Amino acid sequence: MSQTARPKRVVLLGPQAETTTVVDTLESLEIKGSVGLITAGWHDAEGDPAQIDPALAKRVHHVPLYGNAERVWKDDPELHQGHQAMQRAVRTARMAYNIRLANALNAFTAIASVEGDRAVVDDEQATAFEAVRRLDELHVDRIASLRADYNARFMPEARSAVQKERNEVARIVEPLEAVVVEGGHVAVLINRMRLFDLSSMLAGKTVIGCSGGAMILAERLVLFHDSPPQGPGNAEVAEHGLGLVSGIIPLPHADRRLRLDDPHRVGLFARRFDPSPCVVLDGKTRLIHDQDGWHTTRARRLTTSGSVVAWESAA
Amino acid sequence: MSLDGRRMAGAGALDGASTRPAEIPRGTAAAGLVARGHLSSEDVDRFLASHAFPIVEGRHCTFAFRGPADEVRLRHWIYGLETARPFSRVAGTDLWLHVMEVPPGSRFEYKLEVLNGRNTRLIEDPLNDQRAHDPFGANSVCSGEGYERPDWTLPDSSVPEGSVEDRIFESEALDARRSLSIYRPASFKESRRYPLLIVHDGGDYLRYAALKTVLDNLIYNNEIAAMVVVFTRPQDRMEQYRDSIEHARYLAEELIPALERELPLQGTPAGRGLVGASLGAVASLSTAVRYPGVFGRLLLQSGSFAFSDIGSHDRGPLFDPIADFVNAYRSDPTPVSERVFVSCGQYESLIYENRSLIPVLQSTGMDVRYVEARDGHNWENWRDRLREGLSWLFPGPLWLTYP
Numbered sequence: 234m235s236q237t238a239r240p241k242r243v244v245l246l247g248p249q250a251e252t253t254t255v256v257d258t259l260e261s262l263e264i265k266g267s268v269g270l271i272t273a274g275w276h277d278a279e280g281d282p283a284q285i286d287p288a289l290a291k292r293v294h295h296v297p298l299y300g301n302a303e304r305v306w307k308d309d310p311e312l313h314q315g316h317q318a319m320q321r322a323v324r325t326a327r328m329a330y331n332i333r334l335a336n337a338l339n340a341f342t343a344i345a346s347v348e349g350d351r352a353v354v355d356d357e358q359a360t361a362f363e364a365v366r367r368l369d370e371l372h373v374d375r376i377a378s379l380r381a382d383y384n385a386r387f388m389p390e391a392r393s394a395v396q397k398e399r400n401e402v403a404r405i406v407e408p409l410e411a412v413v414v415e416g417g418h419v420a421v422l423i424n425r426m427r428l429f430d431l432s433s434m435l436a437g438k439t440v441i442g443c444s445g446g447a448m449i450l451a452e453r454l455v456l457f458h459d460s461p462p463q464g465p466g467n468a469e470v471a472e473h474g475l476g477l478v479s480g481i482i483p484l485p486h487a488d489r490r491l492r493l494d495d496p497h498r499v500g501l502f503a504r505r506f507d508p509s510p511c512v513v514l515d516g517k518t519r520l521i522h523d524q525d526g527w528h529t530t531r532a533r534r535l536t537t538s539g540s541v542v543a544w545e546s547a548a
Numbered sequence: 549m550s551l552d553g554r555r556m557a558g559a560g561a562l563d564g565a566s567t568r569p570a571e572i573p574r575g576t577a578a579a580g581l582v583a584r585g586h587l588s589s590e591d592v593d594r595f596l597a598s599h600a601f602p603i604v605e606g607r608h609c610t611f612a613f614r615g616p617a618d619e620v621r622l623r624h625w626i627y628g629l630e631t632a633r634p635f636s637r638v639a640g641t642d643l644w645l646h647v648m649e650v651p652p653g654s655r656f657e658y659k660l661e662v663l664n665g666r667n668t669r670l671i672e673d674p675l676n677d678q679r680a681h682d683p684f685g686a687n688s689v690c691s692g693e694g695y696e697r698p699d700w701t702l703p704d705s706s707v708p709e710g711s712v713e714d715r716i717f718e719s720e721a722l723d724a725r726r727s728l729s730i731y732r733p734a735s736f737k738e739s740r741r742y743p744l745l746i747v748h749d750g751g752d753y754l755r756y757a758a759l760k761t762v763l764d765n766l767i768y769n770n771e772i773a774a775m776v777v778v779f780t781r782p783q784d785r786m787e788q789y790r791d792s793i794e795h796a797r798y799l800a801e802e803l804i805p806a807l808e809r810e811l812p813l814q815g816t817p818a819g820r821g822l823v824g825a826s827l828g829a830v831a832s833l834s835t836a837v838r839y840p841g842v843f844g845r846l847l848l849q850s851g852s853f854a855f856s857d858i859g860s861h862d863r864g865p866l867f868d869p870i871a872d873f874v875n876a877y878r879s880d881p882t883p884v885s886e887r888v889f890v891s892c893g894q895y896e897s898l899i900y901e902n903r904s905l906i907p908v909l910q911s912t913g914m915d916v917r918y919v920e921a922r923d924g925h926n927w928e929n930w931r932d933r934l935r936e937g938l939s940w941l942f943p944g945p946l947w948l949t950y951p
Contacts, residue, residue: 456947
């Protein structure tokens, strides 16, 4: 996306299931015009009125991406197969990355207990940590490369089935003053937004990302869960996000998904993505980024020392 | 369900458990009481009122009983310990105490045996409200230090409930009608394709292992895939679950095709699973062996995998068909599924049989995961292992979903 095609402002909100803050946010930003709602992360429940806050439902226009993508797949089986093949490759790369990541993190932890000259051990551990960060970078590059290969081979933007649906989406989005991107399955969501090149359509508008919708707007899509039923719970970098905001890692559901009372894990998380602030998005958090920078309400961030502090105080 | 795993003899399985009765370790609340010497009835009243029983103090659990008795014993199902652990009466009172060491994280079920003259009563612990239920009634529960019932086994009003529909199924293979229940997840849509899980002793899993609540919670939390679950109910499990060709045919040739015709199911081996505990685990494995490649996911809990290819099994003639099946499989193990999750309690007599099965399963190249818990042959043990087992067999989109 070019620098001239930036949204007017980007707002990051937490999960909306228990505390609905979108309508209040629209009012506080004095958005009087039309508002769109993207719910592609809900799969085939896209647009399900039962899941939309009634106050929000009154004033939003549904922006169908999941359903439109399904029509593209149906109309262009070759592209669908290519997309599925690319997704399989992404999954394979992710599995390999996770194996390497687990070993790299284990090495970092194990080196801490090596006996000997403390300064040497510290240097070795720092090197091990840099290897983790480097691995994250390599994986992001790897996924970007797989996507680039797919785009070069299938050129989805030039295919009639995509153009037809993209035009339909553009027709809906063009008159909107703001677009709300709900969370859900972040891979499904970001894939659909990429397919129809939503980033370019959002130029000059207010974009409000909620939960997973906030995650995909950032530069990096970071997945996390400290206590999953399987595996060690290592946070992983999935891929580039849409990059509508930079220099931040949004963490919705952090109170539930992360052990925020564990200084070791909190500090490790923050160090992996330093200097980008890892910001907790709970139900009442509101982060606004515009031409003047960040404006935050009830924002907390993880620190490299392992604490969770108000973002303002740590900035 | 039978007590096929609840045997009470053999070598020690509860590491660190005291085998000497009636010793009251220093520093415990019970030791403090006894050290005071002469105790009035009011002293005993105050002691009982001021503690929750059993009193858990680190590794020590103190059980109490008050009332007239000649003897009081703790009857438990911890394989390897003497089955009846005697209480000691506190001098000059009608208070009986027993202290035993229990490793952290342990959980076991028990009753009190109260002997009075010629009268012997087996009762639930009147001082302990914790109960575990099974088809034979209820037992008292002792939870050692650190054990907590997992929150995902408890109903959550914020979690949408799936539906359970009761059905009758006509089986030619069994020449009988079978009742079963079909669980559909809360988010069920005809346009999707779901994995299918078939559960042996389904009524017991629903009632005693809270399986519907577990499914609702784990699916809602994206920890397991949304799935259709069929709870089957046997008419005579001692017959049908002992490597029965008719039972296997019922599941593989009748029930599965009928369900896949009617419901939006994936219809692939990876999308079909069998679950069973105790004899139900035998039925699950033997069905998979009779129909290799049909069921790609197996969850086997505390299986009654008796064998006699070396020596003899000592579980009685009812287990002979099982031993024949296990002997044959041990002799010629073949890959019958893709992923097999096996769990067993360290305090049950079947631990040896289950541990012995693991290398046999692994030798076939199947992906096998085995876990043990400090628990016995009971439904709450099986309940507590469901998250780990189901999330491995049917992982949900947890990592990618942020609603």
